[in-house]
Amino acid sequence: MRSEDDAGRVPAEAGEVRREARAWIKEHLDPAMRLADWLEVLADSGWAAPSWPRRWHGKGLPPALAAAAQEELAAAGAPGPPAGLGIMLAGPTIIDHGTEEQKRRFLRPLLTGEHAWCQLFSEPGAGSDLASLATRARRDGEEFIVDGQKVWTSLAQVADYGMLLARTDPSAPKHHGISYFALGMGQPGVEVRPLRQMTGDSLFNEVFLSGARVAAGDLIGELNGGWAVARTTLAHERTSLGARVGGRRPFPSPAGSRLAGQREVTVAEFMARCRQRSPGRTSNADTSMVAAGAGPLIRLAADLGRDADPLVRQELARLHTICQINAWNGLRGRAAAEAGGPPGPEASLGKLMASQIARLWRETATLVCGPAAMLAGPDGPLDGQVALQALAAPGPAIYGGSDQIQRNVIGERVLGLPKEPDPSVGLPWRQLRAGPAGRGPAGGGREGGRS
Amino acid sequence: MTTFVFTAEQQELRQTLRKFLADHSPPAQVRRLMETEEGYDPAVWSLMADQLGLLGLTVPEEHGGLGCGPVEQVVVCEEMGRALLCAPYFATAVLATGALLASGDGRAQAELLPPIAAGSMIATLAVAEQDGAWSARGLRTRAIASPGGGHRLSGAKSYVIDGAIADLILVAAQADGGPSLFAVRAGAPGLTRRPLRTLDLTRKQAAVEFDEVPAALIGTEGAGEEIVSRTVRLAAVALAAEQVGGAQRCLDMSVEYARLRVQFGRPIGSFQAIKHTCADMLVDVESARSAAYYAAWAAAQDAPDLPLVASMAKAFCSEAYFRVAAENIQVHGGIGFTWEHDAHLYYRRAKSTEVMLGAPAEHREVAAGYLLGRAGQPPGRPGAPGGPGAPGMPARPS
Ligand SMILES: Cc1cc2nc3c(=O)[nH]c(=O)nc-3n(C[C@H](O)[C@H](O)[C@H](O)COP(=O)(O)OP(=O)(O)OC[C@H]3O[C@@H](n4cnc5c(N)ncnc54)[C@H](O)[C@@H]3O)c2cc1C
Numbered sequence: 124m125r126s127e128d129d130a131g132r133v134p135a136e137a138g139e140v141r142r143e144a145r146a147w148i149k150e151h152l153d154p155a156m157r158l159a160d161w162l163e164v165l166a167d168s169g170w171a172a173p174s175w176p177r178r179w180h181g182k183g184l185p186p187a188l189a190a191a192a193q194e195e196l197a198a199a200g201a202p203g204p205p206a207g208l209g210i211m212l213a214g215p216t217i218i219d220h221g222t223e224e225q226k227r228r229f230l231r232p233l234l235t236g237e238h239a240w241c242q243l244f245s246e247p248g249a250g251s252d253l254a255s256l257a258t259r260a261r262r263d264g265e266e267f268i269v270d271g272q273k274v275w276t277s278l279a280q281v282a283d284y285g286m287l288l289a290r291t292d293p294s295a296p297k298h299h300g301i302s303y304f305a306l307g308m309g310q311p312g313v314e315v316r317p318l319r320q321m322t323g324d325s326l327f328n329e330v331f332l333s334g335a336r337v338a339a340g341d342l343i344g345e346l347n348g349g350w351a352v353a354r355t356t357l358a359h360e361r362t363s364l365g366a367r368v369g370g371r372r373p374f375p376s377p378a379g380s381r382l383a384g385q386r387e388v389t390v391a392e393f394m395a396r397c398r399q400r401s402p403g404r405t406s407n408a409d410t411s412m413v414a415a416g417a418g419p420l421i422r423l424a425a426d427l428g429r430d431a432d433p434l435v436r437q438e439l440a441r442l443h444t445i446c447q448i449n450a451w452n453g454l455r456g457r458a459a460a461e462a463g464g465p466p467g468p469e470a471s472l473g474k475l476m477a478s479q480i481a482r483l484w485r486e487t488a489t490l491v492c493g494p495a496a497m498l499a500g501p502d503g504p505l506d507g508q509v510a511l512q513a514l515a516a517p518g519p520a521i522y523g524g525s526d527q528i529q530r531n532v533i534g535e536r537v538l539g540l541p542k543e544p545d546p547s548v549g550l551p552w553r554q555l556r557a558g559p560a561g562r563g564p565a566g567g568g569r570e571g572g573r574s
Numbered sequence: 575m576t577t578f579v580f581t582a583e584q585q586e587l588r589q590t591l592r593k594f595l596a597d598h599s600p601p602a603q604v605r606r607l608m609e610t611e612e613g614y615d616p617a618v619w620s621l622m623a624d625q626l627g628l629l630g631l632t633v634p635e636e637h638g639g640l641g642c643g644p645v646e647q648v649v650v651c652e653e654m655g656r657a658l659l660c661a662p663y664f665a666t667a668v669l670a671t672g673a674l675l676a677s678g679d680g681r682a683q684a685e686l687l688p689p690i691a692a693g694s695m696i697a698t699l700a701v702a703e704q705d706g707a708w709s710a711r712g713l714r715t716r717a718i719a720s721p722g723g724g725h726r727l728s729g730a731k732s733y734v735i736d737g738a739i740a741d742l743i744l745v746a747a748q749a750d751g752g753p754s755l756f757a758v759r760a761g762a763p764g765l766t767r768r769p770l771r772t773l774d775l776t777r778k779q780a781a782v783e784f785d786e787v788p789a790a791l792i793g794t795e796g797a798g799e800e801i802v803s804r805t806v807r808l809a810a811v812a813l814a815a816e817q818v819g820g821a822q823r824c825l826d827m828s829v830e831y832a833r834l835r836v837q838f839g840r841p842i843g844s845f846q847a848i849k850h851t852c853a854d855m856l857v858d859v860e861s862a863r864s865a866a867y868y869a870a871w872a873a874a875q876d877a878p879d880l881p882l883v884a885s886m887a888k889a890f891c892s893e894a895y896f897r898v899a900a901e902n903i904q905v906h907g908g909i910g911f912t913w914e915h916d917a918h919l920y921y922r923r924a925k926s927t928e929v930m931l932g933a934p935a936e937h938r939e940v941a942a943g944y945l946l947g948r949a950g951q952p953p954g955r956p957g958a959p960g961g962p963g964a965p966g967m968p969a970r971p972s
Binding site: 417421424425430433436437439440441443444445447448449451452454455457458459461462467468469472475476527529530531533534535537538539540541542543544 | 576577578579829832833840841843844845846848849850852853854856857860861863864865867868883886889890935938939941942945946947
């Protein structure tokens with residue numbers, strides 16, 4: 124939000140990056156070109172993922188400056204890089220832990236939208252205590268054979284690959300017998316069943332793996348060394364979910380081979396369709412209305428004649444303040460990074476702030492709308508967005524590591540408070556206690572959960 | 575000047591001052607001074623002037639000061655808030671100096687700023703009256719022009735910070751030409767001052783009465799509203815920074831105690847109820863810091879959204895500080911509720927500064943004025959009566 128204002132006060136280099144990005148976009152963006160072609164040009168220019176290394180389709184920029192480039196894409200009305208977890212999680216993980224060959228095979232297609240990715244981490248018995256997961260992968264010649272169940276897998280129905288965590292050594296303690304794979308989703312051993320979310324949409328899924336096959340060459344990182352790889356993914360998840368609030372972003376392009384048809388349209392057609400569609404409809408766990416800050420509710424309050432109510436005024440000012448502060452926390456983190464300093468504590472706050480803002484947005488919207496907050500869809504305020512955001516609001520406090528887990532992470536890693544004892548940590552995984560979800564052992568353990 | 579990036583000099587200022595305060599304002603000293611009527615140590619005050627030049631921090635060099643700006647002021651106030659320094663710094667170097675600078679009165683500045691910078695004149699700003707409002711609108715204190723030149727003030731001020739010890743009181747009063755600022759000397763005839771009992775023991779306040787007290791006009795008649803609103807705006811940012819410093823100290827105390835205190839065979843910091851409380855305190859402290867710093871740079875750049883940003887920072891930092899100060903007591907258990915523990919000193923400062931220069935709800939209403947307009951008026955019309963008085967405000971958030 125207020126990116127124009129802030130632009131004047133972010134480090135000078137950001138200005139250069141913006142100028143460079145702007146000039147590049149101006150030269151290369153042609154509304155008449157196919158979206159698929161634009162994505163290729165964008166991927167090869169380094170502007171699709173400017174924080175990635177130059178060798179790997181990036182520009183080697185600090186995340187702060189990369190965000191500035193995204194804002195330029197948005198400002199120019201250019202389609203952004205593909206949506207989803209490919210760029211956000213799979214790419215950075217493969218850059219850190221993949222082999223040269225894997226980088227060559229996986230990175231570019233996820234930038235061009237050819238491959239969409241999903242995250243096959245959570246299981247019925249392993250959520251916060253992710254390391255207790257029970258899905259098995261057994262070696263079979265040049266392949267691994269995978270059996271088990273994943274759950275809450277967002278966008279599995281359109282994914283070409285899954286970031287799969289599976290147990291490869293049940294006799295080792297829970298963190299030490301896990302491996303990380305790139306699992307092809309389009310095979311008979313992978314069955315995706317949609318789950319209906321509280322919003323009514325079905326974005327997340329159950330994924331049943333029965334005899335699914337993954338080549339040994341698609342093992343990312345060391346055999347049984349998957350936890351370290353997973354931590355990279357989780358760290359990126361935490362920061363990107365936090366960063367979601369604030370900062371203008373371009374409309375994301377459709378990702379994955381199943382949506383290839385949607386990339387056959389021209390850039391102009393794609394943008395027109397995006398602008399038409401009401402914001403926030405792309406994903407039900409999406410809080411893009413929330414990302415817009417207090418602005419939409421301020422305008423709504425004026426339209427409804429509620430802007431003279433002192434209570435409404437208080438809460439709108441409060442919401443605006445917390446949204447701005449979240450953005451300032453981000454800018455402060457950026458500034459520290461650019462000054463060459465270590466990231467300060469402010470860098471760990473975004474995820475918790477995002478879920479707090481989602482709740483505050485909901486409460487403020489309810490206050491502004493009054494009885495109309497009972498209505499949804501076309502009958503509801505902001506074309507149903509108020510109802511939708513009210514229903515989406517609990518999500519951010521759960522996905523990507525719950526608020527409780529984030530507080531553990533902050534308490535232990537940032538403040539240096541002692542860890543809670545986890546009796547399951549040193550025990551062989553197969554001896555752990557099974558939890559209510561039944562399928563796998565859900566240890567009572569906490570330590571090093573999704574943290 | 576890049577927002578959020580302190581220069582090497584600014585960082586050095588922080589380190590020097592932190593060391594100075596560790597030496598000269600340790601908790602034992604704070605406790606000694608808070609029990610005195612004056613509430614400060616003249617020897618330390620002199621050192622602040624002579625050794626650090628602090629009392630002239632924002633005084634221009636031509637008047638014997640360091641010529642620094644809002645960012646340095648925020649650094650200094652944050653450190654003082656952390657140490658709970660007992661001294662009339664906020665009254666003298668933030669409020670009174672700020673008002674003199676805002677007045678644009680070269681003659682008054684040349685006369686009054688040098689002794690302030692030298693540490694030989696404690697000064698304060700008296701705006702609030704019985705209703706406690708830090709605004710020059712609707713003042714009941716009157717200024718009557720004397721036939722022989724000068725003015726005479728009659729009326730009463732309250733909540734005057736360090737008002738009982740100030741050598742110079744800058745008074746907002748209603749003159750014929752409108753609200754105006756006046757200088758009153760400590761010994762002036764007709765001036766009576768009464769120290770007030772305060773919740774915050776580490777910062778004194780006074781009630782001041784004026785009975786035809788001779789006073790010198792600062793700036794022009796009718797300029798009082800602009801001077802006061804500008805001064806209070808910058809002071810709100812400085813106070814927000816002070817709150818950040820205090821809140822950080824509370825968090826540090828809690829974390830340290832949570833690591834050491836053992837119950838049920840474990841450090842209490844390993845219990846989530848405590849760990850999560852500390853994590854939430856960190857979110858508050860860091861968010862407050864971002865707000866205060868952002869406002870400081872907005873002030874330094876005289877950004878058009880400063881009035882909005884200053885009020886947002888003051889509202890947020892006030893509530894964050896109090897939450898953190900209260901949780902700090904809870905984390906400490908019984909010992910946190912004792913007189914001997916420092917937790918209550920911060921709790922008192924937090925509660926008091928929460929309402930000083932305007933309570934959070936008042937500042938949110940100011941912010942709402944920019945975001946939504948005054949009731950019945952379009953947004954971004956700050957100059958309107960009852961509006962917060964800043965030209966060229968941006969309208970709504972994008
Ligand atoms: C919209 C949405 C999308 C998602 N998408 C994906 C996805 O694409 N891929 C994927 O792998 N997962 C996904 N998830 C799953 C998500 O990561 C998990 O739901 C989350 O990690 C919590 O795990 P759980 O549901 O098993 O809850 P549990 O871990 O059982 O937690 C239940 C409650 O207990 C609390 N709790 C658990 N452990 C502790 C502890 N140590 N201390 C304090 N409290 C604790 C939790 O905070 C929570 O309140 C998604 C979830 C949602 C809601």
